[in-house]
Amino acid sequence: MLIETLGAAHDLGRLKEILGVMVRHGFGDTVRRLGLADKLERAGQALHWNLAGDLTRIEPPVQVRLALEELGPTFVKFGQLLAGRADLFGPDWIAEFEKLHSHVPAVPLETLRPQLCEDLGGEPEEVFARFDTEPLAAASIAQVHRAQMHDGSAVIVKIRRPGISGVIEADLRLLERLAALAEAELPALKPYRPQQLVREFARSLRRELDLAGECRSAERIAGNLTSLPFIVVPRVYWEHTSERINVQELIQGVPGGQLDALTPEAGFDRTVLAQRGAQAVLKMIVQDGIFHADPHPGNVFYLEGNRIAFIDFGMVGRLSQRRRDELLHMLLGLVERQPQAVAEVLLDWAGDAHGVDLGQLETEVEAFVDQYHGVPLAQLQLGQMLADVTAILREHHLGLPPDLALLIKAFISLEGMGRNLDPEFHMTSEALPLLRQVVRARYQPRALAGRAWQTLGRALATIEQLPDDLARLLRNARRGRLQVGIEVAHLKRVGDQIDRSANRLSMALIIAALIVGSSIVMTVQGGPTLFGLPAFGFLGFFGAVVCGLWLVRAIWRSSHHRDDD
Numbered sequence: 001m002l003i004e005t006l007g008a009a010h011d012l013g014r015l016k017e018i019l020g021v022m023v024r025h026g027f028g029d030t031v032r033r034l035g036l037a038d039k040l041e042r043a044g045q046a047l048h049w050n051l052a053g054d055l056t057r058i059e060p061p062v063q064v065r066l067a068l069e070e071l072g073p074t075f076v077k078f079g080q081l082l083a084g085r086a087d088l089f090g091p092d093w094i095a096e097f098e099k100l101h102s103h104v105p106a107v108p109l110e111t112l113r114p115q116l117c118e119d120l121g122g123e124p125e126e127v128f129a130r131f132d133t134e135p136l137a138a139a140s141i142a143q144v145h146r147a148q149m150h151d152g153s154a155v156i157v158k159i160r161r162p163g164i165s166g167v168i169e170a171d172l173r174l175l176e177r178l179a180a181l182a183e184a185e186l187p188a189l190k191p192y193r194p195q196q197l198v199r200e201f202a203r204s205l206r207r208e209l210d211l212a213g214e215c216r217s218a219e220r221i222a223g224n225l226t227s228l229p230f231i232v233v234p235r236v237y238w239e240h241t242s243e244r245i246n247v248q249e250l251i252q253g254v255p256g257g258q259l260d261a262l263t264p265e266a267g268f269d270r271t272v273l274a275q276r277g278a279q280a281v282l283k284m285i286v287q288d289g290i291f292h293a294d295p296h297p298g299n300v301f302y303l304e305g306n307r308i309a310f311i312d313f314g315m316v317g318r319l320s321q322r323r324r325d326e327l328l329h330m331l332l333g334l335v336e337r338q339p340q341a342v343a344e345v346l347l348d349w350a351g352d353a354h355g356v357d358l359g360q361l362e363t364e365v366e367a368f369v370d371q372y373h374g375v376p377l378a379q380l381q382l383g384q385m386l387a388d389v390t391a392i393l394r395e396h397h398l399g400l401p402p403d404l405a406l407l408i409k410a411f412i413s414l415e416g417m418g419r420n421l422d423p424e425f426h427m428t429s430e431a432l433p434l435l436r437q438v439v440r441a442r443y444q445p446r447a448l449a450g451r452a453w454q455t456l457g458r459a460l461a462t463i464e465q466l467p468d469d470l471a472r473l474l475r476n477a478r479r480g481r482l483q484v485g486i487e488v489a490h491l492k493r494v495g496d497q498i499d500r501s502a503n504r505l506s507m508a509l510i511i512a513a514l515i516v517g518s519s520i521v522m523t524v525q526g527g528p529t530l531f532g533l534p535a536f537g538f539l540g541f542f543g544a545v546v547c548g549l550w551l552v553r554a555i556w557r558s559s560h561h562r563d564d565d
Helices: 009-024 028-034 036-042 060-071 073-082 091-097 109-120 164-185 187-192 194-209 211-224 270-288 321-335 339-350 358-370 382-395 402-421 427-442 445-478 491-522 535-564
Strands: 142-148 154-160 245-249 290-292 300-303 307-310 316-318
Touching: 009 060, 009 164, 060 073, 060 091, 073 091, 073 164, 073 194, 109 154, 109 245, 164 187, 164 194, 194 211, 211 245, 211 270, 211 290, 270 290, 270 307, 270 321, 270 402, 270 427, 290 402, 316 402, 321 339, 321 382, 321 402, 339 358, 339 382, 358 382, 382 402, 382 427, 402 427, 491 535
Parallel strands: none
Antiparallel strands: 142 154, 154 245, 290 316, 300 307
16 A cells, blocks of 8 residues: 555655666566556556666676665665675675765755854854865765864864755655565565664664764763773864754864874874774773764774774664673673573574574574684684674574664774774774673672662562552453454455455456346347347446456466465
């Protein structure tokens, strides 16, 4: 019922555009199997099937990447999210998703000026001592201009593109409906959890649209890292920051991608930089529970004094205390070669695993961890080990919770950056002392007493509410209002099949009635004739033939679709 639920003509036009791109990139069969082509035609929209190019020699991951790039910023960002889901996609898919970039031209300043003046409360040339009209960088959601405050401080002004929020919301509506349809009609996509992926993406993208939220995350992380004076987070100028604009300190240093400039003559020690970067990210993840989720070289600057600056906190990961405890046990199990501990955590993360041989999964995880028995600690590559663990889950069609998928991506990026700085860098050597320190802190008497007190409080609150809950339950039972919710998977699909079967049965009865009635009319003499036969009898037989052909075609198409599935 996708077409019927679209609320605006714009959504219908955008859907046609999306499906047209899919057809051009070799996914016409998927469009047909979803039944969207017929629905579009009934809505007055037609797809041009003859525009599909010769893509027989292009691999599916490349086809998908090209289609996402053509569909624009929302879909490019969706692909970038998928690049972090190594638990769902193989290396060839991840490699293609990582190539995705938004080729978006900058918005001219005069187009931005009305929104900019509204957000700043005045002309940018008046608010700032200097404001560059040419952008420093342009992306799909926002672009950045360099400016200078009246006190001489150099800043960057990040401005959200006008109208981008409405465009993204329209695309998200379509993505959510397409994901629901794909999960219902294409069983092969179920292991990829389309609806969950789209929900995760929608939350992430809506947070990224709030430029003030990015600054709140930056300040929170800066506060957590005050114990590490060698880590720099840009200062936020809140008097000029809102949902559509933020103003931050301009970081001037060596960009993360220019490693050749990090020489001893310039005052840099690459070994110290690798260690300090690891300490900062490990603290964010293991101790604080909020971390920079995209620590690639473009978001890192190296400053004099072997300091490190992190910028662009649009993508931030969060971990609950329970998740951090689970992560601690898994990382310690990997580092200290305790396969049973790793297997237990992974099985908990896998959640509801219907149809999965959990015994086989546990055996594979134990064999994986056991292969590192006797390997020196300095030779362990923690990021690669995490990637291999997610590959095992992928083979069993199990996905990680979204927060953990983001974390593992950050871990792998961090270890890669560390090794680029220092080939002798070993994440395990940096992680193990911190992991043991956090575990010891978790089991100190004061920490144990605090958790016990919290647990006791929750238990007492539950006991206190129990009489009221029981009384409410019994009262509803006496009144006959006790409700039991039963969720039956694919119930709507079964109902649709029953409805179609009933329609075909009704048509068959009509055809039989037409044949019987026409046969009786044929025996009656007199009345109008057609081709020498009683006219009404002839028309009745003709109608029966047409309806019969329609019924045979409908049955054949239904059987053909089932064979494809």
